[in-house]
Amino acid sequence: AQKVTQAQTEISVVEKEDVTLDCVYETRDTTYYLFWYKQPPSGELVFLIRRNSFDEQNEISGRYSWNFQKSTSSFNFTITASQVVDSAVYFCALSDYTGTASKLTFGTGTRLQVTL
Amino acid sequence: ETGVTQSPTHLIKTRGQQVTLRCSSQSGHNTVSWYQQALGQGPQFIFQYYREEENGRGNFPPRFSGLQFPNYSSELNVNALELDDSALYLCASSLESAVDSGNTIYFGEGSWLTVV
Numbered sequence: 001a002q003k004v005t006q007a008q009t010e011i012s013v014v015e016k017e018d019v020t021l022d023c024v025y026e027t028r029d030t031t032y033y034l035f036w037y038k039q040p041p042s043g044e045l046v047f048l049i050r051r052n053s054f055d056e057q058n059e060i061s062g063r064y065s066w067n068f069q070k071s072t073s074s075f076n077f078t079i080t081a082s083q084v085v086d087s088a089v090y091f092c093a094l095s096d097y098t099g100t101a102s103k104l105t106f107g108t109g110t111r112l113q114v115t116l
Numbered sequence: 117e118t119g120v121t122q123s124p125t126h127l128i129k130t131r132g133q134q135v136t137l138r139c140s141s142q143s144g145h146n147t148v149s150w151y152q153q154a155l156g157q158g159p160q161f162i163f164q165y166y167r168e169e170e171n172g173r174g175n176f177p178p179r180f181s182g183l184q185f186p187n188y189s190s191e192l193n194v195n196a197l198e199l200d201d202s203a204l205y206l207c208a209s210s211l212e213s214a215v216d217s218g219n220t221i222y223f224g225e226g227s228w229l230t231v232v
Binding site: 004014035037042043044045046047050061091093098102103104105106107108109 | 147149151156157158159160161164166171172174204206208211212219220221222223224225226228
């Protein structure tokens with residue numbers, strides 16, 4: 001069965017610090033997709049990135065970067081020079097194709113609190 | 117904004133009652149999924165609709181049912197509400213095909229349901 005583990009329940013940092021959110025996944029599929037979403041207090045899940053299992057290149061988007069390591073089944077997310085606006089709950093998710101439907105299996109999320 | 121809109125945003129129901137939640141998918145998206153997110157947890161897949169047919173279901177009882185309309189909008193119905201049904205209900209839309217393409221799933225802001 002698919003499983004996503006986000007061991008960090010809550011992280012608090014001071015603005016401008018770098019922070020890494022960990023994600024470890026389990027799957028038997030050879031082709032799969034990994035996602036990160038941000039959930040502010042409003043509730044909406046904001047899409048951040050999608051990565052397929054064949055692309056292990058790290059990706060950088062502004063202050064955000066992602067490190068995908070298939071050997072350790074990890075897909076970690078780093079925010080450089082964090083800002084107060086980064087405060088939110090962050091979810092890592094793994095695609096699960098049932099043969100007819102595509103669904104996401106989510107981790108339990110990491111709450112990031114950035115203070116001044 | 118993702119273009120996925122949900123209504124109502126908040127509602128309170130009494131145990132045993134029935135509730136209907138509505139969702140308009142992003143323009144051009146033919147697939148709608150519903151997720152339940154309990155407090156402090158990651159979203160859990162309820163079911164998915166593709167071309168007006170349910171094509172995948174998570175571990176939820178039959179009192180959770182849905183519809184998808186020709187314009188791809190959708191409803192989630194929950195009968196015989198229980199206290200544990202209190203959660204954020206998220207609608208998500210995507211463009212699916214017959215195979216797992218790993219297309220990004222976009223979420224709405226959710227409907228906060230409280231059962232008392």
